[in-house]
Amino acid sequence: xxxxxxxxxxxxxxxxxxxxxxxxxxxxxxxxxxxxxxxxxxxxxxxxxxxxxxxxxxxxxxxxxxxxxxxxxxxxxxxxxxxxxxxxxxxxxxxxxxxxxxxxxxxxxxxxxxxxxxxxxxxxxxxxxxxxxxxxxxxxxxxxxxxxxxxxxxxxxxxxxxxxxxxxxxxxxxxxxxxxxxxxxxxxxxxxxxxxxxxxxxxxxxxxxxxxxxxxxxxxxxxxxxxxxxxxxxxxxxxxxxxxxxxxxxxxxxxxxxxxxxxxxxxxxxxxxxxxxxxxxxxxxxxxxxxxxxxxxxxxxxxxxxxxxxxxxxxxxxxxxxxxxxxxxxxxxxxxxxxxxxxxxxxxxxxxxxxxxxxxxxxxxxxxxxxxxxxxxxxxxxxxxxxxxxxxxxxxxxxxxxxxxxxxxxxxxxxxxxxxxxxxxxxxxxxxxxxxxxxxxxxxxxxxxxxxxxxxxxxxxxxxxxxxxxxxxxxxxxxxxxxxxxxxxxxxxxx
Amino acid sequence: xxxxxxxxxxxxxxxxxxxxxxxxxxxxxxxxxxxxxxxxxxxxxxxxxxxxxxxxxxxxxxxxxxxxxxxxxxxxxxxxxxxxxxxxxxxxxxx
Amino acid sequence: xxxxxxxxxxxxxxxxxxxxxxxxxxxxxxxxxxxxxxxxxxxxxxxxxxxxxxxxxxxxxxxxxxxxxxxxxxxxxxxxxxxxxxxxxxxxxxxxxxxxxxxxxxxxxxxxxxxxxxxxxxxxxxxxxxxxxxxxxxxxxxxxxxxxxxxxxxxxxxxxxxxxxxxxxxxxxxxxxxxxxxxxxxxxxxxxxxxxxxxxxxxxxxxxxxxxxxxxxxxxxxxxxxxxxxxxxxxxxxxxxxxxxxxxxxxxxxxxxxxxxxxxxxxxxxxxxxxxxxxxxxxxxxxxxxxxxxxxxxxxxxxxxxxxxxxxxxxxxxxxxxxxxxxxxxxxxxxxxxxxxxxxxxxxxxxxxxxxxxxxxx
Numbered sequence: 001x002x003x004x005x006x007x008x009x010x011x012x013x014x015x016x017x018x019x020x021x022x023x024x025x026x027x028x029x030x031x032x033x034x035x036x037x038x039x040x041x042x043x044x045x046x047x048x049x050x051x052x053x054x055x056x057x058x059x060x061x062x063x064x065x066x067x068x069x070x071x072x073x074x075x076x077x078x079x080x081x082x083x084x085x086x087x088x089x090x091x092x093x094x095x096x097x098x099x100x101x102x103x104x105x106x107x108x109x110x111x112x113x114x115x116x117x118x119x120x121x122x123x124x125x126x127x128x129x130x131x132x133x134x135x136x137x138x139x140x141x142x143x144x145x146x147x148x149x150x151x152x153x154x155x156x157x158x159x160x161x162x163x164x165x166x167x168x169x170x171x172x173x174x175x176x177x178x179x180x181x182x183x184x185x186x187x188x189x190x191x192x193x194x195x196x197x198x199x200x201x202x203x204x205x206x207x208x209x210x211x212x213x214x215x216x217x218x219x220x221x222x223x224x225x226x227x228x229x230x231x232x233x234x235x236x237x238x239x240x241x242x243x244x245x246x247x248x249x250x251x252x253x254x255x256x257x258x259x260x261x262x263x264x265x266x267x268x269x270x271x272x273x274x275x276x277x278x279x280x281x282x283x284x285x286x287x288x289x290x291x292x293x294x295x296x297x298x299x300x301x302x303x304x305x306x307x308x309x310x311x312x313x314x315x316x317x318x319x320x321x322x323x324x325x326x327x328x329x330x331x332x333x334x335x336x337x338x339x340x341x342x343x344x345x346x347x348x349x350x351x352x353x354x355x356x357x358x359x360x361x362x363x364x365x366x367x368x369x370x371x372x373x374x375x376x377x378x379x380x381x382x383x384x385x386x387x388x389x390x391x392x393x394x395x396x397x398x399x400x401x402x403x404x405x406x407x408x409x410x411x412x413x414x415x416x417x418x419x420x421x422x423x424x425x426x427x428x429x430x431x432x433x434x435x436x437x438x439x440x441x442x443x444x445x446x447x448x449x450x451x452x453x454x455x456x457x458x459x460x461x462x463x464x465x466x467x468x469x470x471x472x473x474x475x476x477x478x479x480x481x482x483x484x485x486x487x488x489x490x491x492x493x494x495x
Numbered sequence: 496x497x498x499x500x501x502x503x504x505x506x507x508x509x510x511x512x513x514x515x516x517x518x519x520x521x522x523x524x525x526x527x528x529x530x531x532x533x534x535x536x537x538x539x540x541x542x543x544x545x546x547x548x549x550x551x552x553x554x555x556x557x558x559x560x561x562x563x564x565x566x567x568x569x570x571x572x573x574x575x576x577x578x579x580x581x582x583x584x585x586x587x588x589x590x
Numbered sequence: 591x592x593x594x595x596x597x598x599x600x601x602x603x604x605x606x607x608x609x610x611x612x613x614x615x616x617x618x619x620x621x622x623x624x625x626x627x628x629x630x631x632x633x634x635x636x637x638x639x640x641x642x643x644x645x646x647x648x649x650x651x652x653x654x655x656x657x658x659x660x661x662x663x664x665x666x667x668x669x670x671x672x673x674x675x676x677x678x679x680x681x682x683x684x685x686x687x688x689x690x691x692x693x694x695x696x697x698x699x700x701x702x703x704x705x706x707x708x709x710x711x712x713x714x715x716x717x718x719x720x721x722x723x724x725x726x727x728x729x730x731x732x733x734x735x736x737x738x739x740x741x742x743x744x745x746x747x748x749x750x751x752x753x754x755x756x757x758x759x760x761x762x763x764x765x766x767x768x769x770x771x772x773x774x775x776x777x778x779x780x781x782x783x784x785x786x787x788x789x790x791x792x793x794x795x796x797x798x799x800x801x802x803x804x805x806x807x808x809x810x811x812x813x814x815x816x817x818x819x820x821x822x823x824x825x826x827x828x829x830x831x832x833x834x835x836x837x838x839x840x841x842x843x844x845x846x847x848x849x850x851x852x853x854x855x856x857x858x859x860x861x862x863x864x865x866x867x868x869x870x871x872x873x874x875x876x877x878x879x880x881x882x883x884x885x886x887x888x889x890x891x892x893x894x895x896x897x898x899x900x901x902x903x904x905x906x907x908x909x910x911x912x913x914x915x916x917x918x919x920x921x922x923x924x925x926x927x928x929x930x931x932x933x934x935x936x937x938x939x940x941x942x943x944x945x946x947x948x949x950x951x952x
Contacts, residue, residue, distance in 0.1 A: 085568035088872045097875045099568070102576050106875050124510065124546045126500045248545060252565035258872065261562040522762050526628040529635050529743040532856070537823060537898055567873050571823060571896035574861070577882035
């Protein structure tokens with residue numbers, strides 16, 4: 001027997017599970033088919049939502065590094081480039097076969113945690129086999145791991161977080177978004193992600209579907225239909241179509257081991273509160289259990305790691321129980337938010353004009369966060385403790401304008417790039433500071449344009465200063481001057 | 496839908512062929528796989544099983560789907576790799 | 591109360607059940623075929639589809655030949671392309687004098703029935719199968735025509751198509767739980783969903799036969815022997831014959847693994863096989879490795895072929911050969927099981943023989 005606990009998959013779930021098991025004293029192994037740990041995190045270049053516990057505000061690849069070093073420091077042995085292909089269940093151990101360096105290897109473990117992530121959903125519209133049709137995750141790998149932008153003009157099918165985030169990254173990389181096409185009547189992902197691409201002028205076509213992909217040898221365009229009106233079909237040119245139509249659990253290994261499945265929109269492995277499957281000693285965690293997001297994956301990994309260590313006697317039962325109960329509390333919070341519960345636009349308008357009035361005394365933060373998503377880096381970053389959230393992490397942030405000293409720390413901290421600062425001490429003009437993450441970088445003295453919520457140019461602005469600090473983590477704060485009448489209409493800037 | 500729209504890319508099985516199998520009474524991906532070869536190729540149904548299940552559901556609303564049966568080694572592996580395996584390799588670290 | 595809905599209920603839609611249903615329906619009987627999953631979900635869907643007689647003796651050889659003769663007509667009769675590979679030859683090779691002796695015995699057995707089988711020298715074996723290496727002492731070969739490969743799914747489809755045309759019916763997801771008896775007479779089958787009534791029931795549930803027969807106090811004497819097969823992607827290699835290592839003929843054979851190679855019409859090479867005492871369908875890593883070793887020792891050229899799928903199936907083996915007939919002591923109950931690795935070859939014979947026996951016609 002080589003391992004007490006063996007984990008397959010070194011993403012957020014697997015790394016957290018490995019850390020928990022190993023710090024409890026279990027001999028812990030972590031297998032991954034890739035060379036580096038992190039799962040999908042290394043290609044996530046944006047700052048993550050969530051709370052400090054889940055390293056919110058950090059960029060995905062940094063979270064990967066942090067989780068991995070925590071696990072390795074706890075004594076986890078990492079087996080990279082090892083692709084598991086078979087699991088057999090025996091009375092006192094599980095046997096795991098994997099390929100490493102074109103050789104089959106076999107190891108045994110007492111407890112096994114399957115954290116193999118998700119697979120992307122296909123969409124078989126006519127033309128989907130043409131070169132130039134990619135899945136959103138593959139596109140993200142090409143761009144962010146291999147630095148290849150495979151086309152110029154992109155159509156994104158689906159506006160979940162993956163579609164919106166990658167659309168934004170395409171824009172950062174210099175690509176053009178012809179459209180993000182969404183069948184529902186509103187974007188599927190977080191509103192802040194949708195706002196980020198909207199203010200760069202990328203259209204999200206809600207109530208629309210792609211009915212076919214056109215091209216002779218490769219993608220040349222798509223046919224799009226409006227769902228609520230007949231005969232409203234049109235074509236759009238594009239050279240890349242990225243399918244962002246969701247994910248499903250990749251738990252084939254659990255199935256090979258004999259774990260039972262249930263169907264709930266997708267097939268997924270049956271498991272109990274401890275993430276243990278229908279086979280004793282085999283656990284699942286993260287997207288391979290049910291597709292959600294990284295913070296949830298970490299909590300599930302924590303549960304599986306603690307439960308498996310407790311079963312072996314490495315962790316005492318009470319301690320494990322407390323850990324698992326606490327993780328469940330976080331899971332409930334992370335899952336309990338109501339996406340549509342955002343502030344009404346009239347309330348937001350009132351907040352904005354109040355902020356402008358207060359800004360006469362000096363720089364004040366203005367938060368444009370409209371959804372009660374579980375995320376609070378703004379709160380934890382504020383040195384003046386001027387930002388609060390009620391009743392908990394799923395509330396909307398509120399700025400106490402009297403306490404806000406205009407330090408702008410929260411602007412770079414907000415993963416949604418949804419905070420700006422307004423300074424209205426000058427009677428005629430306003431100084432506005434926004435977060436900025438793309439090229440070209442504005443230089444002080446230049447004249448740029450301010451753009452509205454849809455990315456339309458609305459006025460000229462004078463760039464006053466740019467600031468970048470280590471703690472901003474590559475986000476640049478750009479301060480510009482604009483006529484006061486435009487202060488609340490500007491959402492971004494462009495050349 | 497175009498008649499020649501491909502559902503299983505590995506074995507080039509079209510939507511028409513899948514729909515015919517469903518019309519003939521097939522109720523599960525594993526059965527359609529046996530009838531049409533969809534899912535018999537290099538990716539072993541990891542893409543088309545979702546699509547076939549969707550077709551099964553739209554043809555028979557309320558159908559109880561059966562999860563497709565994945566088989567090792569999930570992705571192609573050279574035969575000689577299995578020979579190199581040895582029970583003695585247990586405990587041996589990756590070099 | 592006992593209004594019969596059907597003349598016959600056939601339990602199990604593997605190739606045996608489908609053949610039985612077809613031949614019964616041909617005798618203008620009203621047939622219901624039920625399966626707990628779907629057709630070919632079990633052993634019929636996890637086999638190589640080989641049609642062979644070479645290697646069999648006595649009654650089993652006669653049955654196999656009769657069955658293979660039926661296959662010749664079935665394509666026309668069922669109006670279905672059975673995916674038959676007519677060129678298929680069966681080639682046995684051996685590397686010990688003892689095995690040579692055994693080969694001679696099986697060839698003589700064929701010759702006495704004027705079947706086209708012959709003993710060949712080791713050199714000749716290598717000529718017939720150029721990929722083969724090693725010290726081959728002798729071989730036995732039996733030509734195409736009767737033998738070869740059939741696509742078991744297509745054969746099943748054909749049987750089902752005609753059964754339906756003859757008024758028979760197939761229900762999927764219908765698991766037989768109990769044979770219903772009254773006064774030593776069968777009157778139907780209870781399933782997970784309800785009851786079906788018929789004066790005669792034929793049980794064709796392969797290695798799972800005991801689940802229905804044991805509660806009736808019957809012993810099937812079935813031994814489940816698991817076999818594991820490695821499947822390559824479509825290969826550029828072209829195998830001229832189905833190759834088998836004669837080791838499996840040895841009675842005191844200790845080796846769990848004996849090489850068997852076969853190529854499908856699509857080009858995939860099936861590399862087998864094992865005989866494991868297990869009921870689980872999990873893939874044993876040791877067996878996989880042994881099969882790979884055995885294959886590469888005899889056919890090194892296979893080393894760069896990619897394995898895309900490893901699967902196992904359970905052979906429903908019975909010591910005295912397959913049981914095909916009425917079950918003594920219970921009126922209206924019949925069964926066909928225990929075909930071992932010969933299920934595909936013996937299916938038409940089994941169906942036809944049983945239908946004749948039960949209907950008294952044909």
